[in-house]
Amino acid sequence: MEGRDLCLIDQRLLPHALKILRLSTYPEAIAAIREMAVRGAGTIGVTGGFAMAQAALAAPAGGGFWQEVERAAGAIAAARPTAKNLSYAVDRVRAAMKGAPGIEEARRRAVAEGQAVYDDDARMTEEIAKAGLSLFQGRRSVLTHCNAGWLAYPGWGSALAPIYLAHRQGQSVFVYATETRPRSQGAKLTSWELTQAGVPHALIADTAAGHLMAKGEVELAVVGADRIAANGDTANKIGTYTLAVLAREHRIPFYVAAPSPTFDAECPSGDLIPIEERDEKEVLEVSGLLATGEAATVRMANPGTCAKNPAFDVTPARLITGFITEQGIVEPNAQAIGRFLHSR
């Protein structure tokens, strides 16, 4: 955050252009979340926290201040429904403001708490990196889905954090990145991150994951999460559930990397997690670069055809080997998750 402005990478333009988006108001931040200029559970959360600070700075110091902050909190938390991190960050900033002696102090606390959410998230991903490191003992090839790197989460990212650390420590790591249609975050974001970091990897179509697992090419699967219910059921990018079923079929360990802000203690099970349905255009169209270097979107699908576009799915806890958290590996059951969340 610079003054009242929030500066973020416009993830819609990657990997073809690296452009910083400057957001001056909280409605601009909401639009950036909705349109997925910023995406990834942690990044959405942190953007939401700073958007609360923007709302506090902009709200009139007169009688309407708290009403305006409450209105903003509702709108920010509703920008996207699935990731828990968004309401987590909004609630933290709101709670920090409450009881402040005067509006100026409330504003100061809002900015400080937005920054604290960011700093805490970043620190937790360092712990996740260390906690996941042992999974690479004797394993080289890891499959990941969507993007759960530093674009998606402050600091090191979630699923990619242990991969980055293992690579830095000189371990031989090879990543299979699934394309992750419809928005192709694997092809556009994860592949870009891994290239920047020099981590050996290959992109595969989402259809190829089963074949590679059957051929013994995948030794470990690690994904991120958008919301984890109290019983361990996990909402993550559409396609995660399919990969978890395949991993179980091939006895491949399937880990979900997520710090505590992604856990939702008040949601008892996965069937209660709201699943966002997004515009069918995401399925029907694809964007990229023309041979001329110009950015373009092409209509790929048949013109008369409609598409269904659920953006997330739920992986039941029974298919998850463990959660990689800031406090180590947590077993995928209500008791272990309860202890973990209680101790944070």
Place this chain on the structure above:
Amino acid sequence: MEGRDLCLIDQRLLPHALKILRLSTYPEAIAAIREMAVRGAGTIGVTGGFAMAQAALAAPAGGGFWQEVERAAGAIAAARPTAKNLSYAVDRVRAAMKGAPGIEEARRRAVAEGQAVYDDDARMTEEIAKAGLSLFQGRRSVLTHCNAGWLAYPGWGSALAPIYLAHRQGQSVFVYATETRPRSQGAKLTSWELTQAGVPHALIADTAAGHLMAKGEVELAVVGADRIAANGDTANKIGTYTLAVLAREHRIPFYVAAPSPTFDAECPSGDLIPIEERDEKEVLEVSGLLATGEAATVRMANPGTCAKNPAFDVTPARLITGFITEQGIVEPNAQAIGRFLHSR
């Protein structure tokens, strides 16, 4: 076939343009198969059979005729490795030519047998349509992968044949077509075919199949095949295996529609089926129409990234509920397949 010319729809241009490709020589036919201007097990086979006729018509009537025909047979059969129908058609035309009294008669037989392969294939798909009809009793929503319609197989197609018949007979059918990256045959070809035929359908990203099955939205899965081993293991478009694993997980019947030319009695099991690895550009790039209506290919993926692109996978017989063939439903085991192939 018109004279020496083979006229086929250029499937690379669909759904955005319907253009007939005219192939005058067998090397042109080989190139069309390799570049997937023609694709689909049956269509590849029939093209190969007619390409043999082209080779016979063009081979010099002097002493080198039979050597030239043999050379062509080898080259045509090797155009793509996975679909059994290609070597089946080449072998049929070659066998029909053998023992002909003179070169002119050999040429006549080559053309006639090429046409006979086509006619037989088309007739078999009508039988497949009838054989699969009973699967729609009490079931409405069917998922299919890639394109196994009349573009892929002469006549009615394979997997889509029973769907077309059920729809024509007034049954309520709804098709989920998976996009089928990397070449998006579901989005481009199956969706186009279904739109032409007025069959209600929705396109989904490959990543969404598991979620829809978990939600109870899929009652039946039917796919085509490129080669079926003697034990029932089935090679088909990459992603088929994943769908079969998901169907089993959700107790959804999973059928493979294929006439006898797709069965390979000499291949004992799926691990011996050659799996084609295709150009990584198919994964890295996507083609479609710009808003201007102009056809274009965009580089979708990160520039520094390589891709792995297996074009097929093998679904073990244990995950297949049954084969829909020209002689009815055949159980997925060596005995039943042996009886079926023996009786043809």
